[in-house]
Amino acid sequence: MTAEPAPFDHEDTNTDDRPSRFKKSISGGFSVTEKVAQYDAWANKYDEDMRSYGYTGPEIAVEYMKRYFKDTNGKYLDCGAGTGPLGVHNVKSTITFFSRILDTYDGLLCCGCFVPSHLEPDCVEDWCRIVKPGGIVFIVMNQRWLSQEPAYNEGKLDGAFQKRVDEGKWELVVREQRDKYLTENVAEVFVFKVK
Incomplete structure (x- = not known):
């Protein structure tokens, strides 16, 4: 525990x-x-x-992008792209992100968007639909929200992820923690492969 x-x-x-x-x-x-x-x-x-504030989400995300986004010609969605720091941290890579709507993507990244009053857990249903089979979805978030945010705690967010596993829509590839995500908070990193 x-x-x-x-x-x-x-x-x-x-x-x-x-x-x-x-x-x-x-x-x-x-x-x-x-x-x-x-x-x-x-x-x-x-x-x-x-x-x-010591936010290192984009740096953590780039490490996982390099590990899991293998097709450098693929179409990847940066969910919640904001000001685009992932693009800045990713300049040495050849991965291209799209912040506009396409029909399907080869992968999706969600970094720092599962925070209070932002994404609802069931948004992952759409992610399973718009990411091609074999595509990667990965999420980098502040671990504290899994226990402290009412929209996510008590297994709500984990349950939304697991529901898609149980339905055969994606499989969990990796779940890891990383230190110093935001000041002394821990990052929770999820990597899913869409089926």
């Missing part, structure tokens, strides 16, 4: 409003339009802020 992760109480020593921007982005009660407006307002400082 793993220890319960510490709450995220990061406070910057800077005088600007970075902590409130981060905390606001993961708070509930906002419509999709309001959430988009929050991120639009934060976009020019987002990458800088996340680096100051």
Whole structure:
């Protein structure tokens, strides 16, 4: 049994409003339009802020992309691409990401999107549909949300993943933890192969 992760109480020593921007982005009660407006307002400082919090999700994701996305001519979806830090970290690779809608993809990456008030667990049903058989779906997320976020805790997110395994839609290839994902939080990494 793993220890319960510490709450995220990061406070910057800077005088600007970075902590409130981060905390606001993961708070509930906002419509999709309001959430988009929050991120639009934060976009020019987002990458800088996340680096100051010790966020290493894109670096972790690139390691897994190089390991599992073998077809460099494939079509890969960056789910929740945001400001595109994966593209920046991935410049030495020949993998191309699409943030526009195509009918099918050779793989899908979801990095840092399973956070409060963002993705619902059942979104993975669509991922099984749009990723071609044999394609890879991998998820990099803050492990704490598996126990602390009501939309994901008590097995809700794990259950959504397992349901697709049980239905024969994908298989779990790897589940690993990585230290120092966001300050001292641990990353939970899932790699699935679509059937």
